[in-house]
Amino acid sequence: MGVTERKERHKEDLKKDILTAAKELFTQKGYESTSIRAIAEKIEYSPATIYLYYKDKNEIVHALHQDGFRLLVSHFEVLNTVSNPFERLKAMGRAYIHFAMQNPDIYQLLFVMKEPLEHVANCFEDWHEGDRAFDILLKTVSECQGIGYFKGLDATMLSFSIWSTMHGMCTLRITGHLGHVAIARANQLDLDHLIGAAYETYVATLENLTT
Amino acid sequence: MGVTERKERHKEDLKKDILTAAKELFTQKGYESTSIRAIAEKIEYSPATIYLYYKDKNEIVHALHQDGFRLLVSHFEVLNTVSNPFERLKAMGRAYIHFAMQNPDIYQLLFVMKEPLEHVANCFEDWHEGDRAFDILLKTVSECQGIGYFKGLDATMLSFSIWSTMHGMCTLRITGHLGHVAIARANQLDLDHLIGAAYETYVATLENLTT
DNA sequence: GAATTTTACTAAACAGTGTTTAGTAAAATT
């Protein structure tokens, strides 16, 4: 029955179309300001149709959540070519910041919004994607310890600490809080340069932990 | 005319009452889930009355914003009794985390939500409270450099970096992202203890920057 | 081929939101 297959494919297409439209609107206008009605209008269907493909708005953001994480992890995985673990760690940090600066709304979807995580918890799934990203960091930190870095520090705790620093920088930048205190205090007009400079300072502190 | 004064006082009282009700509801149910109607009901006035005292919902959160910052800065200022700047810096970090853990919704109001900051920008005010808190950090970092810590690092950049780490830890904890990766990975059942342990690890990295 | 069931979709409603408008009693002023 080729017909049912074609219809099945069409249904899958529509589900993707909803997601594409949602992603575009979310990144344009943010999560809260994007209505189901707006998504429906963009794909030229009625709002009720959305609910035939996704249980609710949270299920849509969860789907985008998974996509976003795949994108981030893919950014990390190309760094496997960097053989020196500390160089790889530094590159990971830069990649993380770059990802957050290029996709601020997706970043917030992944690491700031509570709703997608709650959806995960409600479905009794585990947070594969987030775990995977953290594992990559943890593994890299451990490998750094293997070549003499971070002596005497707990790898998991240090990984939390590093992640926190990266996350803090990115969110303070994205929400505009960094901008407010940076004005007049740092002679960096471009905030993205400022983030870079702050990151280099942080790397310098990590660099001193070889002894 | 004592009468107009009494009325004036009554008006000020009502304005405070709105704020108190709003704060209670915000911290109970969060910003998004607290409606003007709910605030109105709590103070037993009609929703329209709120708009006679505050321009819009953002002006209410901005007022709470200022209150919250005063509370945080007051937590910092008692630390002036600690004479050693590095000890004071460590105590500041603990105070910051403690504040965030005890008042997660206020913390988000101060450092996560964009709306209050946008309100500040729209009114052409500057962000006194936030600036003040950052200045206290910056001053402490500089004093640490005065006794041999953080040699060769830019004080402002290092302050950004430290703030980012603290902010990252607090927000990852509050939003639940830390909890999701921490399960099974760290043998810490209590997440608040985990935060403490991660903080101590971070302090240990700072401690090694004396050389 | 006709009758039935399933599919894919939607119009309209429900209950909620922030906010504005028009209007009303009571108090203050003239």
Place this chain on the structure above:
DNA sequence: AATTTTACTAAACACTGTTTAGTAAAATTC
């Protein structure tokens, strides 16, 4: 006593996420 000001609100407006009931068209069954 008449007028103006004050403090307040009922009701509406334009939204929101979501659900319900219903409808054409396609697929299936007889």
